[in-house]
Amino acid sequence: MTQLVKKKLTFSKPVGIILLLSILVLLVAVLSMNVGRLNLSPLEVLQVIIGKGTEKQNLIVFELRLPRIVLAVLVGMGMAISGCVMQSLLRNDLASPGTLGISSGSGLFVMLYITVFAANGFWSPMLLPVLAFVGGITAAMLIFVLAYRKGKELSPTGLILTGVALGSGYGALTLMITLGLEQKQYDFALRWQIGNLWGADWKYIMVLLPWVIIIGFYVCYKSNTLNTLNLGNQTATGLGVAIKREFIGLTLAAVALSSGSVALGGNFFFVGLIAPHLARKIVGPNHKFMTPTAALVGALIILVADTFTRTVSMGADVPTGVIITIFVTPYFLYLLSKSN
Amino acid sequence: MLMEADNSSKGRLKFSLFMLIGASLLLVATAASISFGAADMSLDVAWGALFHFDSGIPEHHIIRIFRLPRTVADIVVGCSLAVCGAVMQGTTRNPLADSGLLGISSGSTFAIALCMAFLPGRSYVETMIYSCMGAAVATAITYYMASVGKHGMTPQRLVLAGMSISMLFGSFSTYIALKYDIGQSLAYWTAGGTANVEWTQLVYVTPVFVAGLIWAITLSPSITVLNFGEELAAGLGLRVNRIKGAATIIVLLLTGLSVIVVGPIGFVGLIVPHIVRYIIGVDYRYIIPACALYGAVFMVGADLVGRLIGRPHEIPLGIIFALIGVPYFLYLVRKQRREFG
Numbered sequence: 001m002t003q004l005v006k007k008k009l010t011f012s013k014p015v016g017i018i019l020l021l022s023i024l025v026l027l028v029a030v031l032s033m034n035v036g037r038l039n040l041s042p043l044e045v046l047q048v049i050i051g052k053g054t055e056k057q058n059l060i061v062f063e064l065r066l067p068r069i070v071l072a073v074l075v076g077m078g079m080a081i082s083g084c085v086m087q088s089l090l091r092n093d094l095a096s097p098g099t100l101g102i103s104s105g106s107g108l109f110v111m112l113y114i115t116v117f118a119a120n121g122f123w124s125p126m127l128l129p130v131l132a133f134v135g136g137i138t139a140a141m142l143i144f145v146l147a148y149r150k151g152k153e154l155s156p157t158g159l160i161l162t163g164v165a166l167g168s169g170y171g172a173l174t175l176m177i178t179l180g181l182e183q184k185q186y187d188f189a190l191r192w193q194i195g196n197l198w199g200a201d202w203k204y205i206m207v208l209l210p211w212v213i214i215i216g217f218y219v220c221y222k223s224n225t226l227n228t229l230n231l232g233n234q235t236a237t238g239l240g241v242a243i244k245r246e247f248i249g250l251t252l253a254a255v256a257l258s259s260g261s262v263a264l265g266g267n268f269f270f271v272g273l274i275a276p277h278l279a280r281k282i283v284g285p286n287h288k289f290m291t292p293t294a295a296l297v298g299a300l301i302i303l304v305a306d307t308f309t310r311t312v313s314m315g316a317d318v319p320t321g322v323i324i325t326i327f328v329t330p331y332f333l334y335l336l337s338k339s340n
Numbered sequence: 341m342l343m344e345a346d347n348s349s350k351g352r353l354k355f356s357l358f359m360l361i362g363a364s365l366l367l368v369a370t371a372a373s374i375s376f377g378a379a380d381m382s383l384d385v386a387w388g389a390l391f392h393f394d395s396g397i398p399e400h401h402i403i404r405i406f407r408l409p410r411t412v413a414d415i416v417v418g419c420s421l422a423v424c425g426a427v428m429q430g431t432t433r434n435p436l437a438d439s440g441l442l443g444i445s446s447g448s449t450f451a452i453a454l455c456m457a458f459l460p461g462r463s464y465v466e467t468m469i470y471s472c473m474g475a476a477v478a479t480a481i482t483y484y485m486a487s488v489g490k491h492g493m494t495p496q497r498l499v500l501a502g503m504s505i506s507m508l509f510g511s512f513s514t515y516i517a518l519k520y521d522i523g524q525s526l527a528y529w530t531a532g533g534t535a536n537v538e539w540t541q542l543v544y545v546t547p548v549f550v551a552g553l554i555w556a557i558t559l560s561p562s563i564t565v566l567n568f569g570e571e572l573a574a575g576l577g578l579r580v581n582r583i584k585g586a587a588t589i590i591v592l593l594l595t596g597l598s599v600i601v602v603g604p605i606g607f608v609g610l611i612v613p614h615i616v617r618y619i620i621g622v623d624y625r626y627i628i629p630a631c632a633l634y635g636a637v638f639m640v641g642a643d644l645v646g647r648l649i650g651r652p653h654e655i656p657l658g659i660i661f662a663l664i665g666v667p668y669f670l671y672l673v674r675k676q677r678r679e680f681g
Binding site for chain 1: 504658
């Protein structure tokens with residue numbers, strides 16, 4: 001009897017935390033709807049939501065604020081889940097789309113697209129995540145090819161160092177492209193590189209929404225596999241996991257998620273790294289709970305940072321990523337000093 | 341005993357030969373750098389501009405005002421960055437140390453962004469001092485963050501700490517750039533280039549550079565010992581902390597002045613010392629002067645390539661070095677995997 005009660009307790013605590021986080025995300029989202037250049041009271045927002053707002057209020061909420069909030073949530077979730085998967089697959093706390101250079105690979109392709117195709121009037125919202133995905137996959141494959149040594153297991157440290165190096169290579173190429181841009185395009189590129197929720201438009205969100213939800217569910221569905229893979233390849237084989245297939249499937253999922261987020265939200269470097277850490281700290285290493293928690297934490301980080309940038313005037317239209325980097329780097333350095 | 345003496349004289353011979361080759365390469369590169377560019381000039385015109393200056397010939401002006409300072413700047417910066425890399429790799433015993441990779445340059449960049457925004461009427465010396473101060477702050481944070489904790493300073497941790505410090509200072513710089521509308525001028529300068537260097541700047545930079553270089557060379561015997569391990573060095577009566585402190589100051593001075601002249605260029609300090617070490621061994625008394633020489637050769641050569649490929653546009657130095665440096669870095673990671681564990 002006592003055992004049963006105990007089991008129930010340990011089971012319900014993570015669920016409770018996930019619920020709490022969801023409520024928190026909703027609360028911040030509502031708060032975020034209220035604030036901005038034009039203040040709306042909570043009551044007005046409520047009126048708009050139930051369909052009784054004026055035309056102007058409708059415009060502000062549905063066309064300006066809501067898409068941005070939804071995008072912030074989606075991008076945060078995408079980056080966080082992607083980081084979660086990478087850290088478990090590689091069994092390295094410092095793996096993430098950012099540190100492995102995968103998001104910079106996506107970024108290079110996005111930049112190419114923006115400068116080459118978009119400049120010639122060829123623009124499609126569907127193509128952007130797809131191209132980012134191609135870039136991300138290329139980057140991921142490059143890392144594996146370069147870090148692979150015959151007859152030896154992939155070394156996590158080698159992977160990270162390879163990723164950092166490749167990342168700076170993509171960075172240099174991106175810089176080369178941006179130097180040839182006009183002032184306005186250049187500003188866009190600069191903002192994009194640091195992380196800026198620029199795709200806040202329903203037509204982009206309609207692409208990203210199913211993307212994140214479907215892959216997110218796939219990863220959650222695979223959480224048992226992730227749990228076993230996290231124990232080590234040999235143990236996982238012993239437990240009957242088809243390592244190669246699962247590894248490839250999950251890698252594809254992780255790259256797809258980060259590419260989608262990067263394409264429309266820019267390069268939020270640290271979110272994919274920090275969110276899984278926080279989640280592990282809050283609910284423990286079981287992926288069944290860790291993945292959704294990380295997703296919510298990621299969403300919360302970007303949402304809070306974005307609300308902050310929209311309300312607190314700092315003399316310039318600051319990209320959201322600047323705030324995140326400034327606040328999150330100290331935490332990352334702290335993690336680094338603890339890691340082995 | 342005899343064997344040892346034999347070895348060292350052999351080493352000295354090899355070193356002299358290596359330096360001789362380096363010097364002649366530098367001479368060729370310098371001559372090429374002065375004669376080739378947007379407009380090619382024959383060598384004797386270049387020679388004439390240097391030694392029989394005639395104010396009636398426009399080419400002579402081009403060479404004296406543009407090409408010569410540019411080449412000198414390349415030499416100064418190439419020497420500085422390569423020596424910095426060698427000193428850092430020797431004192432930290434970390435094969436991946438480089439002033440660009442460790443975030444030191446990003447600190448300088450941030451300081452210069454601040455200067456661009458807030459001190460429009462600043463003098464060159466002031467900018468230089470601020471640039472060195474920025475480098476100092478970034479170095480302090482990176483080293484501190486990489487060395488605290490139980491496991492000490494591993495290559496992975498140092499590189500990741502450097503990367504995140506770069507990100508942090510980079511985002512500060514981005515904020516400043518967007519707020520004060522200096523984005524693109526900062527980017528041109530970030531990409532790295534010596535195209536707009538003037539004699540008046542070199543006059544301030546060169547003494548600091550020479551002082552730093554000489555200091556590094558006098559320190560080199562201690563670095564050799566330190567490279568065997570701190571405990572061993574302390575056992576041999578070396579004041580480890582003092583040497584490390586001196587090495588750090590040298591790195592700050594040389595990085596700070598390179599960043600102000602050319603912008604934050606990575607990988608020079610990584611590649612050159614490795615190649616030099618591969619050829620002449622682990623003795624820093626030889627490595628540091630050789631790095632200075634070959635760093636200059638590399639930089640002058642890279643700048644020349646950047647000018648000549650895709651004329652009339654120039655490819656910034658930072659990009660050329662990233663394109664050479666990234667594969668090299670990957671190679672190092674692969675080769676030394678056993679050490680990294």
